[in-house]
Amino acid sequence: MIWLNQIVQGVLLGGYYALIACGLSFMFSVMGIINIAHGSLAILAAFALFVLADRFAISPFLGLILVLPAMAAIGWALQRAILERSMRAGLLVPILSTFGLSIVIDNLLFEQFGADTRSLAPYIGSFSYDSWSITDDIDIGQLSALIFATAVVLLGGLQLFLSYTPLGRAIRATAEDPDTVGLVGINARRVNATAAAIAMATVGLAGAALAMRATFDPYAGAPQLIFAFEAAVIGGAGSLWGTLIGGVVLGVAQNIGAQINPQGFFIAGHAIFLAVLFGRLFLGGRGALILNLRRRRA
């Protein structure tokens, strides 16, 4: 039963990974770049919620009403000020510029907030530990369930949005061929900035989830980027739902690893990632690794 519990908890943890991976794979699929500052921006959102809760006594759930639009605005500005220019300069420049940005964000956060680890758990009352007992051994935390449900709704909503709305179609068309969409009256620059704004709003949501269910500090961005990347790669290039599966596989592997050895949590996560990567590279032919809108039919 202890194993079953680890698997259940792993699935729930996977909901968080899907949430953080969602923006990464969405952005990659539209613009073909991986934003190295992804994790740092999630931590930035977490600190914003922390400040609202700590100094202004605004509940983190209400705080999201302020923070999510702010993150979307940051995404828009990020695209216009940094990514657009980087993408024009070549394939490697976006990696370098967003890496530089992540160093700036991490250290500014450190300068402002110091090395203390923080959590939003104290600001959401008993919700952080309330749970439903399924059996004697298995409890499902209400917060974990909410995060998982959020991930499902977000991924499903994004999938529907891409499939059935004019803007979603414009985003897919831009992903397919950013030069040609101009001919049919789509402003590729605006579409890309909108996509970046949507991606950053999901990053804000992921930051909130992390901050409520666990602790964070100014340098916590790097591991979040790695988890997001691993979940996105495990999820594969098929559809946004793959991201959810990727997150769940990662979360379950980590929890099983932790059950085997106290150090096993992270090792098992990286190991499952490398195993999937190995399979993808050597057994499955050379396809796209991460979500690829171009090949998906809606």
Added chain:
Amino acid sequence: MSQGRAIRVERWTGLSIGSVAFALALIGALAAGPLLFDANAIDKLTTLFIYIILAVTWNALAGYGGLVSIGQQAFFGLGAYGAVRLANAGISVYPALVLAALLVGVLALPISAFMLRLKGGEFAIGMWVVAALAHLLVNLDTLVRGETGTSLIALNAYGAETRHALTYWTALGGMVALIGVLFALLRSPLGAAIQAIRDNEDAAAAVGVRVMRTKRIIFVLAAIGVALAGALWLATTITFQPKTYFSVQWTAYMIFMVLVGGLGTFEGPILGAILFFAIEAWFGATGVWYLVGLGGAALLFALFLPKGLWGWVDNRLGLRLLPVGRWLRIDEGETRS
């Protein structure tokens, strides 16, 4: 072009022959360093040599090979860890530093089989995962005692002065050897192949470049260089704490040095390392703001001056001190190939 004009491929100029001769004389003078300078200066120069190794090898990987890695700290940490392990097994300390670097190079072969199949950002973060995993696995070793770390106790066999001098000479020798190998490699047909892959992998393969083998050579060489830098850093600081060695900050330093100095130029990273060394001496004490500045500078250089300071100088003045390229000369006109 008209047929009567003479076209020749230029590889050396008077200036570059002079500058290589100057560099060789400088190396000769530096080799006598421990006999001339005090311990403090020797330590500082050793640090500078390590920075130059880091910058030059990261540039070989990213600037020439087109492989941007954010996980080079994996090899930095493994180089230091290998030295601790080898010294613990009774191998004399200074040979152990070099041997550790070579062993990391061997380890880089299977890693390259995996990672070199990834492209762009996938490769960048994939290497970061490798670094995180290497860190976790090294922590499992009882000799290291987790994050507590351990020391290179075997260094105590030498007196302080001898130790400083030996570390200095190893660093100088390693730096000169790596720069020499890279210089020869980039001037050889392989150098053209590497840059062809960076510019367009499919086109390079189409004209007969063996893409995988070429990338692997540069990847392993970069791994050996960074591992040697890690082992040398251990020799200067003596203590081995996994967290410090496997920190992504090392890669941040490499990126800063190469971007500011000049990505994809041969002289640029050396200039970048010297600048970084000076900046660290002046602003290192400001801690966090110093790191904010490094990240901000990397961001701005990536956006506005992607070929760095040396690329800018090269553009304006055509100054090539250590020439690895080929230049076509047609009468007075000049085109870079």
